[in-house]
Amino acid sequence: MTEGTRRRGTYAKTAARRREILEAGLEVFSTMGFRSGSIRDIADRVGISQAGLLHHFATKNDLLAAVLDLRDDIARDLFSPEDETGLNRVRGLVRMVEYNASVPGLVELYCVLSAEATTPEHPAHDYFVDRYRWVVGYTRAALEAMKAGGQTPADLDPASAARTIVALMDGLQVQWLLDRGSVDMADELRRYLGCILPGTDLAGVGAEEPEAGESRAGTEEPEAGEHRSA
Amino acid sequence: MTEGTRRRGTYAKTAARRREILEAGLEVFSTMGFRSGSIRDIADRVGISQAGLLHHFATKNDLLAAVLDLRDDIARDLFSPEDETGLNRVRGLVRMVEYNASVPGLVELYCVLSAEATTPEHPAHDYFVDRYRWVVGYTRAALEAMKAGGQTPADLDPASAARTIVALMDGLQVQWLLDRGSVDMADELRRYLGCILPGTDLAGVGAEEPEAGESRAGTEEPEAGEHRSA
DNA sequence: GTCTATAAATTGATAGAC
DNA sequence: GTCTATCAATTTATAGAC
DSSP states (O other): OOOHHHHHHHHHHHHHHHHHHHHHHHHHHHHHHHHHHOOOOOOOHSSSSSHHHHSSSSSSHHHHHHHHHHHHHHHHSSOOTTSSSSSEEEEHHHHHHHHHTOEEEEHHHEEEEEEEEETSSSTTHHHHHHHHHHHHHHHHHHHHHHTTTOOOTTTTOOOHHHHHHHHHHHHHHHHHHHHHGGGOOOHHHHHHHHHTTEEEEEEEEETTTOSSSOOOOOSSSOOOGGGGOO | OOOHHHHHHHHHHHHHHHHHHHHHHHHHHHHHHHHHHHHHHHHHHHSSOHHHHHHHHHSHHHHHHHHHHHHHHHTTTTTTOOTTTTTHHHHHHHHHHHHHHHHHHHHHHHHHHHHHTSSSTTEEEEEEEHHHHHHHHHHHHHHHHHHHTTOTTTTTTTTHHHHHHHHHHHHHHOOOOOOOGGOHHHHHHHHHHHHHTTTOOOSSTTOSSSSTOOGGGGGGGGGGSSSSOO
């Protein structure tokens, strides 16, 4: 079956090309946004013509959708599975932010596109509305699980806290992109979580420092008892 | 001096036109961003031709700079003067967020442009770098003043808190723009400030309820005593 | 101060050869 | 699968009439 062999080869090559295009598309949409980023520019980076690119993705909108899918694939692995502890899911958020600091391109993509997609006519508008609902919901559920287990102050509002946690992560990204030296995103997030979840050990899972490290053991202490009772 | 009279009349008309253009520019840049927003679109809204618009602002970049200046003029009045109390300056931030919720166009402008201007080549890049430095610095100074007066927990880090306050404000804007019903920005900010500045009365200055007296001495009260001394 | 006309470049997408 | 050629729109900006 020469045909079968050839076809497999062709498919593999096509898949690789598509991947190249997606990664170039991610770069361009990150810095120029969707509307101002041109598929010609993307094609140039891959080393093919603009018409050649459109053979793999029929329209510019299709390409955008595929780029967003790619980003989701990359990120999905970083979230803890649904059956994970509430605390561990919160820790997953910190891990996510730590990871983000290593991939400025992905952060830029989200920052630029989410702002651009704020207007309802944008082709990625629904995507971002859905995604925010999901992320905030995921975070709220994690906090609710912790609250049910008595791991949070009694007056914590999980819905509100979830919104602000996500908002903080987003806002820090803008400052970080504008001046990377000025902000340690994960550090600020940890501090905030320490404020609304006093006494919680956040360094747990995939933290940076396996050893004693710079973060004093004080963070581990049972300051939990002091949950503000006014 | 008919000439003088005519000239004054002309100037006044020109100033009004410029203002019209700026406001239309604000609208367009808000929804489309700078790069994708077209001066033709802006000219159409004003009811003049594109060449007519370029008589008032020589280039698109000039128009952008003028739009950002206009926004600053609008916002400057909302910030408390420098000699104001640290606490009152923090209250000013809440007032600012309350005001923002009434002018979605301005919020959109900042949200979209700040993300777009994240890349160093953007014509508004320096503007946003400077502005973030200023806002974060202003907030940090306010917190430092409060800390010096014993009005904050002893372990508060003013620089970090200032960064996160500004980040929270920005991040909430994205969620609010994507789904206005889901977020009360001022409410979330107040809650956050209540967390890092426990025992502080934030409703003070330009709050919603005018009856209780706008500047009752109670706001200055030494509720500072309850700060956790650990 | 505003217009028409136009330049010069760039865009997304299609047609058809190879 | 990739190319060249091309189309129709759209962009910022300029020139010059009124």
